[in-house]
Amino acid sequence: MCKSIPTVDGAEIQRRLHELAQISVLPDRLWRPSYTPQEGQARRLLTSWFAQAGLSTRLDAAGNLLGRAGGAGQVTLIGSHMDTVKGAGAYDGTAGVLCGLAALQTLLAHFGPPRAPVELVAMVEEEGSRFPDASFWGSRSILGQADPALLSCRDEAEVTLAQAMADAGFDPARLPDARRTDLARYFEVHIEQGPVLEHRGIQLGVVDTITGLGTLAVEITGRANHAGTTPMDLRLDALQGAAGLVLRLPGLARRFQNATATAGSFQVFPGSANVIPGRVSILVDYRAPDPDDLARLGREIDQAAHSLEAEGYGVTTQLRMSLPPARLDRGLGALLEQCADELSCSSMHMISGAGHDCQLFAGQVPSALLFLPCRDGRSHCPEEYAAPEDLARGAQVLAAALYRLAWQET
Amino acid sequence: MCKSIPTVDGAEIQRRLHELAQISVLPDRLWRPSYTPQEGQARRLLTSWFAQAGLSTRLDAAGNLLGRAGGAGQVTLIGSHMDTVKGAGAYDGTAGVLCGLAALQTLLAHFGPPRAPVELVAMVEEEGSRFPDASFWGSRSILGQADPALLSCRDEAEVTLAQAMADAGFDPARLPDARRTDLARYFEVHIEQGPVLEHRGIQLGVVDTITGLGTLAVEITGRANHAGTTPMDLRLDALQGAAGLVLRLPGLARRFQNATATAGSFQVFPGSANVIPGRVSILVDYRAPDPDDLARLGREIDQAAHSLEAEGYGVTTQLRMSLPPARLDRGLGALLEQCADELSCSSMHMISGAGHDCQLFAGQVPSALLFLPCRDGRSHCPEEYAAPEDLARGAQVLAAALYRLAWQET
Numbered sequence: 001m002c003k004s005i006p007t008v009d010g011a012e013i014q015r016r017l018h019e020l021a022q023i024s025v026l027p028d029r030l031w032r033p034s035y036t037p038q039e040g041q042a043r044r045l046l047t048s049w050f051a052q053a054g055l056s057t058r059l060d061a062a063g064n065l066l067g068r069a070g071g072a073g074q075v076t077l078i079g080s081h082m083d084t085v086k087g088a089g090a091y092d093g094t095a096g097v098l099c100g101l102a103a104l105q106t107l108l109a110h111f112g113p114p115r116a117p118v119e120l121v122a123m124v125e126e127e128g129s130r131f132p133d134a135s136f137w138g139s140r141s142i143l144g145q146a147d148p149a150l151l152s153c154r155d156e157a158e159v160t161l162a163q164a165m166a167d168a169g170f171d172p173a174r175l176p177d178a179r180r181t182d183l184a185r186y187f188e189v190h191i192e193q194g195p196v197l198e199h200r201g202i203q204l205g206v207v208d209t210i211t212g213l214g215t216l217a218v219e220i221t222g223r224a225n226h227a228g229t230t231p232m233d234l235r236l237d238a239l240q241g242a243a244g245l246v247l248r249l250p251g252l253a254r255r256f257q258n259a260t261a262t263a264g265s266f267q268v269f270p271g272s273a274n275v276i277p278g279r280v281s282i283l284v285d286y287r288a289p290d291p292d293d294l295a296r297l298g299r300e301i302d303q304a305a306h307s308l309e310a311e312g313y314g315v316t317t318q319l320r321m322s323l324p325p326a327r328l329d330r331g332l333g334a335l336l337e338q339c340a341d342e343l344s345c346s347s348m349h350m351i352s353g354a355g356h357d358c359q360l361f362a363g364q365v366p367s368a369l370l371f372l373p374c375r376d377g378r379s380h381c382p383e384e385y386a387a388p389e390d391l392a393r394g395a396q397v398l399a400a401a402l403y404r405l406a407w408q409e410t
Numbered sequence: 411m412c413k414s415i416p417t418v419d420g421a422e423i424q425r426r427l428h429e430l431a432q433i434s435v436l437p438d439r440l441w442r443p444s445y446t447p448q449e450g451q452a453r454r455l456l457t458s459w460f461a462q463a464g465l466s467t468r469l470d471a472a473g474n475l476l477g478r479a480g481g482a483g484q485v486t487l488i489g490s491h492m493d494t495v496k497g498a499g500a501y502d503g504t505a506g507v508l509c510g511l512a513a514l515q516t517l518l519a520h521f522g523p524p525r526a527p528v529e530l531v532a533m534v535e536e537e538g539s540r541f542p543d544a545s546f547w548g549s550r551s552i553l554g555q556a557d558p559a560l561l562s563c564r565d566e567a568e569v570t571l572a573q574a575m576a577d578a579g580f581d582p583a584r585l586p587d588a589r590r591t592d593l594a595r596y597f598e599v600h601i602e603q604g605p606v607l608e609h610r611g612i613q614l615g616v617v618d619t620i621t622g623l624g625t626l627a628v629e630i631t632g633r634a635n636h637a638g639t640t641p642m643d644l645r646l647d648a649l650q651g652a653a654g655l656v657l658r659l660p661g662l663a664r665r666f667q668n669a670t671a672t673a674g675s676f677q678v679f680p681g682s683a684n685v686i687p688g689r690v691s692i693l694v695d696y697r698a699p700d701p702d703d704l705a706r707l708g709r710e711i712d713q714a715a716h717s718l719e720a721e722g723y724g725v726t727t728q729l730r731m732s733l734p735p736a737r738l739d740r741g742l743g744a745l746l747e748q749c750a751d752e753l754s755c756s757s758m759h760m761i762s763g764a765g766h767d768c769q770l771f772a773g774q775v776p777s778a779l780l781f782l783p784c785r786d787g788r789s790h791c792p793e794e795y796a797a798p799e800d801l802a803r804g805a806q807v808l809a810a811a812l813y814r815l816a817w818q819e820t
Contacts, residue, residue: 087680194639229604243653270497
């Protein structure tokens, strides 16, 4: 049955991904944070593509772009996010949006409107690259889990999330309107962002579990002073304390299976060559697929930070974000696996080490996540790459599953 | 004889210092980098004070503010700098300018014009807080040592020094005009920026030697990648390498007497919480009063950085700035000491761990540097403070020395 669906054009998906990747707030590399004019530009481009495919488009109160096909009823939602990290590649997030679009475009052109409604979503602020506290802001809004307190969190330019939304034309007070209660299930296609599929030569990954995630903000305070006149023994150099903490992270993570700990955001103040650092601000990203391991790892990183107080440093820690591990839907996973088999695509079950909007949906509706191989496992960097044939396979398998759920059944 | 000079008003000096410190490019703390509108504002304020004191003012081609008293002849130059580091206090640099001003104001009011000309200078870009490669740009220009190649160095906003000068109304092509060949000697008053005078309860420091200084730019390159999907054992995290290097600096500095090594500027890229750092840029400031120690310390820091290549990191190092230790003039030092004695001020000989414009002048004319105590030895931070009576003592002793050299003798 799946074979009756026309072939999706992977080269077209890739061409559109690269066109989207031209839209950045930085001149030299890709960064498309949420609620910026550049995100608006990307959204308008996506809107035109959604419309060409025959979808009726709208923006929800959070700024998520939605494209719908079919009449009333419980909705099968597919999609991913349109924001990027700083210095991103062209595939993380948008590959899922455009694979979903290619699948729907093909199904609508060949079979007409579905019996049950299907919607494609391009979500805001999954990465938290502008508002680290507000990761998954788009999916949280759809699920009614967007904490209004986060509206007052600030970006590096001290702009609040509420102000950023307003500047982009979205009324923060209307955020609750974004909530959906009519969802039947959620599908997301995403690049693996790791080396496993490529390493094993397997074409698709059906994700069983998405690893749990915590973000701990650590601030270490020493004494800023003149770099030339303060004897080495009379210093309280915040960078010395922070460097010691950073070097402990790998050992802490290795105590737990498939766990990671990373200090990706690390800022030194005041930041002049001839001034001893008085303060260091760190965001520690830690992850583990087991909920108990995740909690213990977070506690141990917090203890490691506070142990610097014994050396005289001031230390504050704050858990900025915490996401439990998510078990995805076995039935939808089996369906994706079966469609892959019928299309003669090799597939494997796997754990996702990355957080995805899908893990938020998994808490409320049956959800599935399909991974595509990416070159060298590189992601969150300009070298990020997925081959056209792999993009096509993801879209094709998704199309087959959607066909069965929304065109054939009901 | 010194006692016949009226008493300088230290409270007035401090009031003016705090008025100047209000002029900053940052809303919340003091940063007054060179060739900014704020520096222009500070310069205009200083110009009005210079004029009130009876000095004839002019700007040289580098943007240094000069105020002159007396007729033709070899000039006794006194002064310091008007730029500040990021997050500075109100005393570093400007205290020397305003102590010099108070001394001249008193002498001119009481004794009229000097027999030999005296000039007061407020110099640009001593700190290199905007253009780290161009520290001492003002004094280098006066001494004909400003390297035109540095005109193409850039600030954090990618503005070149040449452009910054032009924006401030100074023609980089005319820089050689700033050179002076008519200087007889140079005096600088400065806060100690260290704890020695306060700790020993001594009122003034006569500096014999200014420590040598090097600034080594170190760039460490690893592999940026996704923080969640890259196993700990498959990472090349640039921050891990950089943290290891930073922790080695204190041990390297302690091998040499009165040496320091500081990583005050430490930037992590791309800088997102969920991205493994791919690159770290460090400016290592190292200092030693002995020329051989300085050279060896620089080599050992450079070797420590390159040793990271064995772990797979890319490492580049570049010596951005190098200043040999400077021996100051024994005769002028003895004069300051004698004036201090006659004024019943306690004084001691000392080494300066900080770089000062004075060390550039010392290479060409007899030069002297007089240190004032500062509270807790704090400097390059908002807590920086010198008491009115200490400011007054510095101005009084300087006035006594100037009286003997420019009013009494010739």
